[in-house]
Amino acid sequence: MAKLKIGDYNTLTVLKVALREGNRDPFGLYLDGGRAGEILMPQKYVPNNVLVGDDLRVFVYLDQEERPIATTEHPLAVVGEFAYLECSWVNEYGAFLHWGVTKDLFCPFREQKKRMQIGESYVVHVHLDEETYRLVASAKVEHYFEEEKPTYKQGEEVDLMIWQKTELGFKVIIDNKYPALVYGDQVFQYVHTGDRMKGYIATVRPDGKIDCTLQPTGQQYAKDFAEVLLQYLKDNGGVCNLGDKSEAEDIKHLFHVSKKVYKKAVGDLYKRHLITVEPLAIHLV
Numbered sequence: 001m002a003k004l005k006i007g008d009y010n011t012l013t014v015l016k017v018a019l020r021e022g023n024r025d026p027f028g029l030y031l032d033g034g035r036a037g038e039i040l041m042p043q044k045y046v047p048n049n050v051l052v053g054d055d056l057r058v059f060v061y062l063d064q065e066e067r068p069i070a071t072t073e074h075p076l077a078v079v080g081e082f083a084y085l086e087c088s089w090v091n092e093y094g095a096f097l098h099w100g101v102t103k104d105l106f107c108p109f110r111e112q113k114k115r116m117q118i119g120e121s122y123v124v125h126v127h128l129d130e131e132t133y134r135l136v137a138s139a140k141v142e143h144y145f146e147e148e149k150p151t152y153k154q155g156e157e158v159d160l161m162i163w164q165k166t167e168l169g170f171k172v173i174i175d176n177k178y179p180a181l182v183y184g185d186q187v188f189q190y191v192h193t194g195d196r197m198k199g200y201i202a203t204v205r206p207d208g209k210i211d212c213t214l215q216p217t218g219q220q221y222a223k224d225f226a227e228v229l230l231q232y233l234k235d236n237g238g239v240c241n242l243g244d245k246s247e248a249e250d251i252k253h254l255f256h257v258s259k260k261v262y263k264k265a266v267g268d269l270y271k272r273h274l275i276t277v278e279p280l281a282i283h284l285v
Helices: 219-235 248-255 259-271
Strands: 008-019 026-032 038-042 055-062 068-071 082-090 094-098 105-108 121-128 135-138 157-165 169-174 178-183 196-204 210-213 275-278 281-284
Touching: 008 038, 038 055, 082 157, 105 121, 121 157, 157 178, 169 210, 219 248, 219 259, 219 281, 248 259, 259 275
Parallel strands: 038 068, 105 135, 178 210
Antiparallel strands: 008 026, 008 055, 026 038, 055 068, 082 094, 082 121, 094 105, 121 135, 157 169, 157 196, 169 178, 196 210, 275 281
């Protein structure tokens, strides 16, 4: 079987029922961890109607004694991923973050940018510490980005997480690999640190820095929005009080698109002879 992945999902075979000595009461299942040996799945995580020989997809983490434990709980991140996690408690060694499994994720003080506070949430990277063989988090996320130059194409769809707000807009993390920037004037919806959504590559610069948008780029997006605008006109008496001379903020507030996209959509509808155009309004024909 493949090597057991700590801090990640594994498909493991049920070997036997785990029984207490003496009264023989079951307290879970033992799963085949290959070279790692038998992996305990505590009884509270055992699905109904599971039989010896069945394969189970489980998340494997380390318990208080750093022994592998299997669970059907779903963590907010696995090893190698970034996540926005809330601090549950703090001791003299560091902070402990809630990440969707019973045992909180440890973030030592040396991996914190500033002392974490209970109830506050932080963007962190999840990894297996090579020295201690412990699952840990680090708020120094800049140390864990891919070093290889990205090969994205303009317009390519990516998964992104909002990282932090800046004067220019929002830093984001794309595909759990690279940092990128979404300029503030390209954000047409409320976003918050930790939000996950689809994004689109705007530019990959020669130095490898990436600019993203939260909307598809190119002519096709404008055509798609033209249909949205057409439906708006049909639903609102054939009138939209936004035209070529309207403020970009007004367009952004109503439709969550840029003025450039709005004007392209208006042009598309006008060429199709579906609307008439005024400086501050458009009308359905």
